[in-house]
Amino acid sequence: MAPSPLLPVADALVRVLASAPQPLPAETVTLANANGRTLAADLAARRTQPPFPASAMDGFAVRAADVARVPATLKVIGTSAAGHGFTGSLGAGEAVRIFTGAPVPSGADTVVIQENTTYSDTTVTVVQTEALGRNVRRAGLDFSEGDVLLPKGRLLGPGELALIGAMNHGSVSVTRRPRVALLATGDELVSPGQEPRPDQIVASNTFAVAAYAQAAGAEVIDLGIAGDTFVALEAGIRAAREAQADILVTLGGASVGDHDLVQTALTREGMELGFWKIAMRPGKPLMHGHLGQMRILGLPGNPVSAIVCAVLFLVPLVRALSGDPEAGRDRSLPATLGCDLNANDSRQDYLRSTLVEGTDGLPVATPFGRQDSSMLRVLAASHGLVIRDPFAPEVKAGERCRIIRL
Numbered sequence: 001m002a003p004s005p006l007l008p009v010a011d012a013l014v015r016v017l018a019s020a021p022q023p024l025p026a027e028t029v030t031l032a033n034a035n036g037r038t039l040a041a042d043l044a045a046r047r048t049q050p051p052f053p054a055s056a057m058d059g060f061a062v063r064a065a066d067v068a069r070v071p072a073t074l075k076v077i078g079t080s081a082a083g084h085g086f087t088g089s090l091g092a093g094e095a096v097r098i099f100t101g102a103p104v105p106s107g108a109d110t111v112v113i114q115e116n117t118t119y120s121d122t123t124v125t126v127v128q129t130e131a132l133g134r135n136v137r138r139a140g141l142d143f144s145e146g147d148v149l150l151p152k153g154r155l156l157g158p159g160e161l162a163l164i165g166a167m168n169h170g171s172v173s174v175t176r177r178p179r180v181a182l183l184a185t186g187d188e189l190v191s192p193g194q195e196p197r198p199d200q201i202v203a204s205n206t207f208a209v210a211a212y213a214q215a216a217g218a219e220v221i222d223l224g225i226a227g228d229t230f231v232a233l234e235a236g237i238r239a240a241r242e243a244q245a246d247i248l249v250t251l252g253g254a255s256v257g258d259h260d261l262v263q264t265a266l267t268r269e270g271m272e273l274g275f276w277k278i279a280m281r282p283g284k285p286l287m288h289g290h291l292g293q294m295r296i297l298g299l300p301g302n303p304v305s306a307i308v309c310a311v312l313f314l315v316p317l318v319r320a321l322s323g324d325p326e327a328g329r330d331r332s333l334p335a336t337l338g339c340d341l342n343a344n345d346s347r348q349d350y351l352r353s354t355l356v357e358g359t360d361g362l363p364v365a366t367p368f369g370r371q372d373s374s375m376l377r378v379l380a381a382s383h384g385l386v387i388r389d390p391f392a393p394e395v396k397a398g399e400r401c402r403i404i405r406l
Contacts, residue, residue, distance in 0.1 A: 006279035008390075009312070009348045013328060015274055016288055016313050019295045023323030024176045024246065031164055034156050036217055037174035038322040043150040046168040049142040053104040055080070057135045060095040060117060060124050061108035064132040073125045080105055095124050104136050111135035143167070153325040155217070175323040180218040180314070181245035182206050183236040184225045185253035185262055186301065191225065204376060205251045205306040209299065212310045213249075216318040221245060228253065233265035241294060246321055248294055249314060250287075252301025262298055263287060271296055279390060281347045282373035283309040302373040308350050308385065311404065332387055332402040338366030341388065341395050349388035352378050353403065365403050382406055 007015075026040035055061065061080060066072055074095040080086040082101040090096055090107035097119075098104065098111060109132055116128040143149055149167060150160060156174070164172060189203040190196045203225055210220045221243050226236040233253075240248040253262035263276065266289065274288040276298075282305035287298030297314055299306040319327035336358050341351075351367035358364045365386050368378050384403040395401070 006277055006284070006347070007275050009278060009280045012275060012278045012286065012288070013313060013316065016295075016297070016317050017320050017328045019274070019288070019290055020317055020320035020327075024178060024321050026173045027176050028171050028173050030171050031161060031169065034164070034172050034174060035158070035161060037156050037172075037177070038217060038319075038324055039150055039152055039154045039156065040173040040175045040323060042148045042152050043164065043167065043169065043172065044148045045143050045145055048140045048144045049166050050137055050139060052085075052139050054137045054139075055098045055100055055102050055104055055111045055135060056137050057111055057113045058099050059111050059113040059115075059135065060119070060126070061086075061090065061098045061104050061111055062095045062126070062130075063090065063092065063108060064110040064130060064134075066093060066095075067110070067112060067126045067129055070129050071125050071127050073123055076119065076122055076124055078105075097124075109133060109136070153323050155324065175321075177217055177219040178246045178318050178321040179221060179244060180210075180213045180247045180249060180318065181221040181223055181240035181243055182210055182213075182249050182251065183223040183233075183240065184251040185228070185233065185236075186225070187228045189225045189252075205299070205301070205303050208303070208307045209249060209251065209310045209314065212307070212315055213318055216315045217322045218247075218318045228261060230261060230265050230268070233261055234269060237266060237269050237291070241291070245294055247314070247317060248291070248296050249310075250296070250298045251306055252299075266291065266296060266298075279347045280308075280312075281349050282371075283312075283350075284347065286313065288313075300373075303376050304352070304373040304379050307379060311385075311406070312350075332404050333363075335363045335365040335384075335386070335401050335403040336360070337386070337395060337397050337399050337401050338364045339397050341367065341386075343394045344388045344390060344392040346390050348390055349386075349392075350404070351386040351388060352382035353384050353386045354381070355383035355403070355405070362400075363403065365401060379406075 077094050078086045079097040080102040081099045085103035086096050086105040090105045096105045110130050112130050118125045188200050226232040250262050253260045271289045271291045276287045285300045289296040299309045316327045353365045353367045355363040384405045387402045
């Protein structure tokens with residue numbers, strides 16, 4: 001019997017995202033704790049900004065008609081500073097000393113910058129005319145009360161936090177962080193800092209996968225290393241369920257060897273398998289399913305395979321559970337190849353590559369000659385992944401390609 005065809009990468013991503021049809025529930029956090037979170041509802045301004053006509057410069061608030069012909073000497077009747085506005089009204093032939101951000105007094109319609117004046121405590125002589133409204137920020141120039149400025153699903157960063165503060169929100173409704181439990185597997189693994197036996201290696205995948213999950217907005221739960229026994233694996237799976245993980249990520253043990261027990265252990269615990277094995281390199285033995293409400297992603301054991309799969313599948317899943325409406329969008333970018341590439345086979349390839357700025361504004365992507373999925377040194381030196389479609393023909397340096405930045 002011929003083997004079943006491998007699932008294409010695009011179809012695998014559709015199935016992974018389908019396991020998160022709705023974002024997780026919302027919670028309210030203070031603005032100080034909202035960085036990196038995702039808005040759970042549209043956010044409208046509670047005030048108008050600026051709430052009054054404000055000066056954009058240090059100088060003098062005047063009537064444009066009074067400085068239409070210069071030099072013009074005006075009487076200074078007061079001062080308007082930020083937080084201490086002038087409470088009176090300005091009449092013909094009068095001026096108010098004003099500072100950046102201060103309210104423009106009633107009766108004034110223009111601000112003359114101080115560099116274009118000579119002044120004393122009681123008078124100011126304007127030596128250059130100013131157009132009506134010059135250097136005045138109108139009320140509501142930035143936004144008005146009731147304006148919806150940030151949509152549901154927006155990822156909050158420094159700019160958004162500043163805007164939310166200006167909108168007068170001290171707290172916001174955000175989607176709960178997805179809880180991602182990581183379970184490394186294999187008798188061959190020891191934690192960094194320990195002394196491995198001659199037949200062991202140091203576990204490294206967890207740290208990169210955790211970093212990608214956290215950067216995407218997840219709360220990460222490290223379940224440590226489970227040995228190659230059903231007792232150890234089932235204990236790890238139960239720990240993930242007890243932690244109420246939204247996603248359980250297993251690292252290694254999902255292939256077809258005699259010691260690859262992860263899929264069987266998960267099935268014994270009640271997992272419904274979605275798919276196993278996809279048409280990509282590195283990362284062919286990717287597994288997806290669900291165990292009750294917990295999504296399962298079984299990543300390959302080879303370090304580069306695990307990390308590439310985390311970029312392509314775990315990050316979008318975390319973003320989908322976080323309420324990001326663009327969680328599954330194509331994040332690839334155009335680039336120029338820096339070297340020739342042979343024709344590809346039936347699997348979609350992700351080639352670790354350096355990126356340098358090209359003369360046409362596109363990055364030049366040059367894949368490393370060695371693409372072994374165990375080589376973390378190559379991955380750490382890579383800036384991106386060159387995507388090669390299944391059965392892609394031979395291409396030459398200088399031709400266009402698509403990349404994903406790391």
